[in-house]
Amino acid sequence: MEMNNCTHEKSEAALQLIESLTKRADEVQKDVLMEILRRNTETEYLGKFLHGRVDKVSFKLKVPVVNYEDIKPYIQRIANGDSSPIISAQPISELLTSSGTSGGQPKIMPSIPEELDRKTLLYNLLMPIMSQYISGLDKGKGMYLLFIKAEITTPSGLKARPVLTSYYKSSNFRNRPYDKFNVNTSPDETILCPDSRQSMFCQLLCGLIQKDEVLRVGAVFASAFLRAIKFLEEYWAELCDNIRSGHLSEWIDDPPCRKSVMRLLTANPRLADSIAEECRKQSWQGIITRLWTKTIYIDVIVTGSMAQYIPTLDYYSGGLPLVCTMYASSECYFGVNLKPLSKPSEVSYTLLPNMAYFEFLPVHKQNGTDDLDLHDSNGTENGKIREDELVDLVDVKVGHFYELVVTTYSGLYRYRVGDILFVTGFYNKAPQFQFVYRRNVVLSIDTDKTNEEDLLKAVTNAKKLLEQYDSLLSEYTSYADTSTIPGHYVLYWELITREPMEASVLENCCSVIEESLDSVYRRCRSKDKSIGPLEIRLVELGTFDLLMDYCLSQGSSVNQYKTPRCIKSQQTLNLLNSRVTATYWSQRCPSWTPYRPDLKARCQPN
Secondary structure (H helix, E strand, C coil): CCCCHHHHHHHHHHHHHHHHHHHCHHHHHHHHHHHHHHHHCCCHHHHHHHCCCCCHHHHHHHCCCECHHHHHHHHHHHHCCCCCCCCCCCCCCEEEECCCCCCCCCCEEEECCHHHHHHHHHHHHHHHHHHCCCCCHHHCEEEECCCCCCCEECCCCCEEEEHHHHHHCCHHHHCCCCCHHHCECCCHHHHCCCCHHHHHHHHHHHHHHCHHHEEEEEEEEHHHHHHHHHHHHHHHHHHHHHHHHCCCCCCCCCHHHHHHHHCCCCCCHHHHHHHHHHHCCCCCCCHHHHHCCCCCEEEEECCHHHHHHHHHHHHHHCCCCEECCEEECCCCEEEECCCCCCCHHHCCEEECCCCCEEEEEEECEECCEECCCCCCCCCCECCECCHHHCEEHHHCCCCCEEEEEEECCCCCCCEEEEEEEEEEEEECCEEEEEEEEECCCEECCCCCCEEHHHHHHHHHHHHHHHHHHCCEEEEEEEEEECCCCCCEEEEEEEEECCCCCCHHHHHHHHHHHHHHCCHHHHHHHHCCCCCCCCEEEEECCCHHHHHHHHHHHCCCCCCCCCCCCCCCCHHHHHHHHCCEEEEEECCCCCCCCCCCCCCCCCCCCC
16 A cells, blocks of 8 residues: 555655754754753853853763752742743743652653654654554554643643643644544544543544554553553443444533544444454453454553563454554653564664753663662762763663763753663664663662562563463562561562462462572572562452552553552552452572572571
């Protein structure tokens, strides 16, 4: 199938832009930094470091590398109504809230109007990239389940809202030009519906009505997409009744949402019966391709902590390709995946040099763990970043790990994002990175520091023991329990299983996880006895849906929500503990051999 001329021309222009930006990555980065400094050198923040200078050398020598706590007072002043040029010469137009579920508390980031244009530019690159690998995408529709979160008005009058809510409510999104590549089954009014339950119902309804036109399905994160599948399991009969009768359920009372759906909804008993036939079957394996039969791939983020959802997505989709298209955050949109059909474990993102000024703080590794002789747990040396360690975008080295540091047009200067990246190669002169983990998501009892990546690997190893019992780990989180002496790791697991499992199987899972953790943990556990046996607490089915509901009630966004991998909130722990059905403990110490790999440390089960 061929693209029409207009679509083809837009696609070619987008690909040529990528080529131009990546071939001139160093030059573009220099221009970006100079533009940011020229605009903002007289701001209160930069002024006290640069004193009017706008050269790169002064920037590197004088402007400190910071984290959120360093800049929080400046942003708080803006939120409270100070309109002076504190961090940006251009007026701050809104504040973007982080999800607040990747460790730490929610943050608010400054934004200016032109940032929407940069985000729109990046979005406009995604389908041209995809069309290089799959033809005919302009001949059908996407069923993308997208949601907004009600914003907060700060004392200044500025809105504080998640970055995706900002984009979906912007004129860039609402007035986007028609493009056959980006036709979605969800009317904008259903996406912009503030009631997430009504929004989900209506978007799924529209997706089912147009199911024969759907070529791709997705959401932002894998967790949000799976939440939609669970919603469909609960509401499929009512959705079918709506399609059969041509009448929308009365509880859908958001006027724009209701009106937009009614434009599509007509009585179609045959369609309703065909959907019901699939949904009432005992097994929902492959339900995506059984309902949306022309689906080619699923567009969701499954890198980083989202990787644990891959088996569940494979189950529901029948193994469709999982496509991760872009890399972005509340601070800044970063880059794109130029090989979107890569396996999730091989996904690399190319940072686009026009999005912000990028620097990279080396993360030194020894035996797969952070080298704490050079950096403490915050990535600092003796409490202070060595600014001369940071390298520019084009100077990173393949095979090395770095923490991403950004300087944005909106007023963030040498800001540590907290993402640890691994350099896999270059596209032209632009490096390509795998997202590894978030630095600040750790479990710690003693001198151990278990990060998100290591926890995921350990849980993945333990999940293999469940396969022979036809069981599936659908969700997990963790907690460093220091109420016991010694403290210990607690994992909350939600299992999908046909029959109760033997205690020995879950106890072995505990042991496999401990064996999979790093040598510092195993030393503390086996030799120092400063960490107690690891515990798995099984929770009732649906517990992690309740956890998501709770987080959303506290201000998280459906689009940006990620199951927290390390729990610190007592309210959240209370929710999880109220749903525990059984507990299991590791019955043996993990091996630890400091000098001789042929010897194994031994201890008696506690």
